[in-house]
Amino acid sequence: MKTSIATVSISGTLEEKLRAVAAAGFDAVEIFENDLLTFPGTPRDVGRMVRDLGMQVSLFQPFRDLEGLPEPLRTRAFDRMARKFDVMSELGADLILLCSNCSTSAQPDRQAMVDDLSALGELAARHQMRVGYEALAWGRHVNDHRDAWSLVRDVDHPNIGLILDSFHSLSRQIPSASIGDIRGDKLFIVQIADAPKLDMDYLYWSRHFRNMPGQGDFPLAEFAAAVLRTGYQGYWSLEIFNDRFRAASTAGVALDGYRSLQLLDDSAGRRLRPPATPKMPSPVAVERVAFIEFAASDEEAVALGSMLGALGFQPTGHHKRKLVTRWTQGDINLIVNCDPDGFARNFDSVHGASVCAIGLAVRNVPEAMRRAEALAIPRFTQAVGPDEMQIPSVRAVGGSLLYFIEAGTEEQVWAQEFVPLPEVKAGATLGLASVDHIAQTMRYDEFLSWLLYYVALFDVTKTPQIEIADPLGLIQSQAIESGNKAMRITLNGSMGAQTLTSRFVQHYMGAGVQHIAFHTADIFAAARAAAGAKLPILPIPPNYYDDISARFGLDDALVEQLKSHQILYDRDGEAEYFQFYSRAFARRVFFEVVQRRGYQAYGAANATIRLAAQARFKTDALQPASGNPS
Ligand code: MG
Ligand code: MG
Numbered sequence: 111m112k113t114s115i116a117t118v119s120i121s122g123t124l125e126e127k128l129r130a131v132a133a134a135g136f137d138a139v140e141i142f143e144n145d146l147l148t149f150p151g152t153p154r155d156v157g158r159m160v161r162d163l164g165m166q167v168s169l170f171q172p173f174r175d176l177e178g179l180p181e182p183l184r185t186r187a188f189d190r191m192a193r194k195f196d197v198m199s200e201l202g203a204d205l206i207l208l209c210s211n212c213s214t215s216a217q218p219d220r221q222a223m224v225d226d227l228s229a230l231g232e233l234a235a236r237h238q239m240r241v242g243y244e245a246l247a248w249g250r251h252v253n254d255h256r257d258a259w260s261l262v263r264d265v266d267h268p269n270i271g272l273i274l275d276s277f278h279s280l281s282r283q284i285p286s287a288s289i290g291d292i293r294g295d296k297l298f299i300v301q302i303a304d305a306p307k308l309d310m311d312y313l314y315w316s317r318h319f320r321n322m323p324g325q326g327d328f329p330l331a332e333f334a335a336a337v338l339r340t341g342y343q344g345y346w347s348l349e350i351f352n353d354r355f356r357a358a359s360t361a362g363v364a365l366d367g368y369r370s371l372q373l374l375d376d377s378a379g380r381r382l383r384p385p386a387t388p389k390m391p392s393p394v395a396v397e398r399v400a401f402i403e404f405a406a407s408d409e410e411a412v413a414l415g416s417m418l419g420a421l422g423f424q425p426t427g428h429h430k431r432k433l434v435t436r437w438t439q440g441d442i443n444l445i446v447n448c449d450p451d452g453f454a455r456n457f458d459s460v461h462g463a464s465v466c467a468i469g470l471a472v473r474n475v476p477e478a479m480r481r482a483e484a485l486a487i488p489r490f491t492q493a494v495g496p497d498e499m500q501i502p503s504v505r506a507v508g509g510s511l512l513y514f515i516e517a518g519t520e521e522q523v524w525a526q527e528f529v530p531l532p533e534v535k536a537g538a539t540l541g542l543a544s545v546d547h548i549a550q551t552m553r554y555d556e557f558l559s560w561l562l563y564y565v566a567l568f569d570v571t572k573t574p575q576i577e578i579a580d581p582l583g584l585i586q587s588q589a590i591e592s593g594n595k596a597m598r599i600t601l602n603g604s605m606g607a608q609t610l611t612s613r614f615v616q617h618y619m620g621a622g623v624q625h626i627a628f629h630t631a632d633i634f635a636a637a638r639a640a641a642g643a644k645l646p647i648l649p650i651p652p653n654y655y656d657d658i659s660a661r662f663g664l665d666d667a668l669v670e671q672l673k674s675h676q677i678l679y680d681r682d683g684e685a686e687y688f689q690f691y692s693r694a695f696a697r698r699v700f701f702e703v704v705q706r707r708g709y710q711a712y713g714a715a716n717a718t719i720r721l722a723a724q725a726r727f728k729t730d731a732l733q734p735a736s737g738n739p740s
Contacts, residue, residue, distance in 0.1 A: 111375040114168040114347035115367050116140035116301075122360040124149045124156065132163035134364035135486070140169040140347055141201060157202035168345045169242070169299055170198050171207035176230065177223040177243075177261075178216045178251065184226070188233060195237035205240045205298055207273055210249030210258060218251045224264050231267030242273035242298035247281050247312040255279050259292050271298035274337065275349065277305060277316055280328040286336040294341035301349040302374065304328050306575060320350045322370035324565045325558045334378035338386070346371055358555040366559050369485050373566040376484075390484035391477035393569035396597040397517035399545040400469035401436075401443035402626060405454035410463035410696060411435070411446050417695050418444060420645035421628075421703075422540035422636075427528035431495060436528055440543035442628060443469075443524075453492055453511065460509075463696050465623035467503070467511040468548065470597065475502055475514045478567075485566050499526060504567075507550050507560055508621035538643065540636040542628040546704050547589070547598035547712065551614045552621035557586060557603035560621070564590040564599065578602075578717040580609035581725045589712060600712055610721055618698060625691070627702035633688040636703050637675035646693035648700070648723050650676045678716040685709035691720060693727065700724075 113136045117127050124145045131139050139160060149156060160167055173194060176187040194206060208230075227243065234241050245258035252258055255274055262272045272292060279286070304326030305319050323330045334346075348367045355363045372390070379386030406414055415425070418437050423444060427436035433448040447454035447466070457466040472478050479489065482504045490503045490511050501523070506512040515523060552560055564570060573589040583606015591598045602624070604611040614624050630636040640647060655673040658664060662681050664672075672679055672688075680687040685708035692701040704713075 111371060112137050112343075112345045113368065113371050114138035114140060114299075114345040115364065116142055116169075116171070116347060116349040117145040118142040119348055119350040119352075119355060119367060120360050120363045121356050121358060125159065126360050127364075128159055128163055128165075130360040130364040132165055133361065134368040136165060136364070136368060138166040138168035138345055138347070140171060140349065141167055141203065142171060146197070146201070153197050153200035157200065161202065167201055167203040168347055169205050169207055170194070170201060170203040173206055173208045175211050175213040175216065176208055177211050177226040178219055179211070179213065179226075180215060180217065183213075183215055188229070191230065192233060192237070195234070195239045198239060199237065204238065205242055207299075208241050208243050210243070210245045210252035212246060212248065212250050214250070216250045220261070223252070223261055227261060227265040227270050228267055231265060231270040234269040235267075240269050240271060240298060242271050244273035244275055244301075245278055247278040247316065253278075254282065254284055256284065256288050256291070259296075262296055263293075271296045273297075273299050273301060275301040275303070276328060276330055276333050277301075277303040277320055277349075280330070280333060281305065281312055281315060286329070286333045289333070289336035290339060292340055294343070297337070297340060297342045297344065299345050299347055300337050300342060301347050302330070302334070302371070303348065303350050304330055304370075317351045318353050321352055321355075321558055322348065322350060322366055322562055323374040324370050324562045330374060331377035331381055334374050335381035338378055338382060346374070354555050354558065358559075362556070362559060365486060366562055369487075369566055370562055372485055373562075391474070391481045394470075394478040394481060394514075394567055395473050395569045396592045397471040397473065397594070398441070398596045399548070400471040400513075400515045400520050401445050402465055402545065402548070402623075403445040403447055403454065403467040403469070404463060405447050405458035405461070405466035406463040407458055408433075408448050410458070411448045414446060414463055414695060417645070417692065417701075418446075420640065420643040421692070421701055422538060422542060422639060422643065424534055424539075425531055426533075427524060427530050429528055430497070436524065439539055439628075440541070442542060442545055443520075453490075457510070461618055461620065461622060462698060464618065464698050465510065465548075465626070467513055468506070468623075469501070469513040469515055471515050471517040471520055473517055475516050478502075478514045479504070482567055487563065487567060497526070499523060506563070507552065508618075510622065538639045540628075540639045540643075540703065541630045541632055542636065542703065543631060544629050546627040546629040546702075546706070547600055548623055549600045549602060549625045549627070550621060551602045551611050551618075551624040553612075553615050554586065554603040554605045556621060557588075557601060560601055561588060561590070564601075568592065568597070570597065573711070576714050578714060578721065580604065580606065580611065580718075580721045582606055582608035582610075583612070585609055585611045585717075585721070587712075587714070587717070595710075610724055614698070623699060625700045625702050627689070627704050630703055630705055633677060633690070633703065633705035634671060634675065636705075637677060637690055640690075640692075640703070641675070647676050648691040648693055648720065650678060650719060650723055654678070654719050678713060678719065680709065680711070680713045680715055682709055682711060687711070687713050689713050689716065694724070
């Protein structure tokens with residue numbers, strides 16, 4: 111796949127943009143006219159910069175309002191185009207994007223449009239330029255790629271071709287099968303953008319909410335596969351207008367763009383019949399969460415241990431040579447790493463006691479690592495002792511790690527690295543069986559980046575994005591889930607500086623795990639055991655119970671039981687969800703216990719109640735720029 115990105119897609123000055131785009135690995139760049147106008151050098155300087163960075167200019171854009179205009183507007187538009195051709199020849203670009211006409215002066219006269227585009231082809235030929243015609247979703251008379259293609263086909267001029275833009279086609283839900291009518295050699299460039307499904311004016315939607323393939327809801331793999339079937343050999347060029355990207359890291363967004371095109375290439379290639387030769391292994395299928403590792407100092411480990419004990423976990427193993435303890439319950443493995451050397455210690459010194467790694471059991475570890483590499487996800491390695499296993503890992507959210515373990519070999523790892531501890535009698539188990547979900551909190555501007563990370567690397571689907579009300583602002587939340595539901599991760603980000611989510615990120619010095627939910631088959635037994643073990647539970651206001659009683663028509667005995675154990679409740683049809691929360695450990699991570707009876711979501715309606723309850727605790731609700739963690 112020949113990759114390209116429009117300069118409008120990322121933040122920074124033109125020089126910064128070009129350097130970031132080249133560093134991310136793109137073959138070419140679309141120069142947006144505004145980036146040229148605000149650049150202090152000549153178009154020739156820009157062209158030289160692009161080529162010195164090893165790239166080409168794939169496209170110069172935009173040119174608006176030409177076809178179907180009455181005189182004198184028509185002549186003026188052609189004069190304007192001739193001027194742009196001169197700029198392009200200095201720039202070293204041979205293709206310009208002509209948007210379908212939006213002017214109120216544009217006439218609905220198809221023959222006039224054909225004639226204008228034919229005359230434009232002659233003008234372009236004299237300048238040795240090519241013009242790509244794009245149907246804007248809000249074009250006045252042409253707003254559908256099928257109509258744009260029929261014009262280009264009828265014009266039949268070698269210097270006039272079609273530009274497809276996935277946003278314009280998919281926002282209008284134009285079937286991608288219609289791309290099959292287009293001749294691949296007349297397709298001059300393909301622009302790619304994803305977007306969330308929104309019911310919104312096309313122009314506003316396009317200018318603010320486009321995002322990278324994988325971050326939105328459009329059926330882009332199907333769109334790209336239809337393009338590939340035409341025999342198209344040109345650039346795949348990201349054209350992303352997104353308010354967040356304009357304010358985010360230039361290099362980060364460029365790298366995400368590159369990653370998203372590799373994902374698109376892979377997912378589209380797999381749709382072809384026969385499939386294209388894959389350039390990377392299939393998306394990683396997660397069998398289960400093998401372990402969650404905490405980094406902690408010695409003192410923090412004592413406090414964390416007492417919380418884990420109250421949650422019904424037992425210390426069941428010590429690492430043979432390191433200060434690392436394994437805690438277990440049901441199928442859950444928690445690792446507390448206090449070793450004075452290595453990754454966990456560094457992580458602890460930056461973030462304080464917290465989750466530094468997640469181990470995932472997958473079907474083929476070498477393939478998982480190769481897919482990560484193809485997606486430019488960095489591998490992590492550290493020195494290991496002679497009798498230790500090097501478990502392959504990659505960098506993940508907030509500098510944490512994801513380890514990959516061959517599914518079915520977890521016990522070997524424990525047996526090789528850990529000495530079993532004698533069973534401790536004390537402490538009732540809570541009957542926690544498995545990790546239900548892991549909640550990660552991040553800056554709002556990096557939310558889409560981590561979403562892309564997960565959907566590109568793993569065989570997962572994403573749930574619709576939702577908004578949760580915190581007492582001090584809104585939190586955006588979205589989950590990614592493996593088909594077997596063994597891996598469910600919720601991503602949370604907030605624009606409000608004072609929401610619990612944002613304060614977590616400030617206090618934690620970055621993105622990280624904010625809560626871990628464990629599944630139990632009996633929430634009431636778990637709650638009784640937790641109370642017996644003096645687990646600090648998050649108190650829920652009595653008003654909540656009056657509301658759910660009325661809302662769901664629950665019987666009084668059940669409501670009393672929920673209330674006495676601070677259990678939150680949700681229902682979806684017949685499916686039911688029960689959940690209670692611990693108070694926060696070290697003002698950072700808290701735990702949740704859930705029971706699902708056929709329920710597949712995360713109790714979003716209750717999240718507002720939970721956030722408000724947490725906000726009442728100064729020790730749980732992180733204060734901005736406050737002192738030591740309590
Ligand atoms: Mg476009
Ligand atoms: Mg949760």
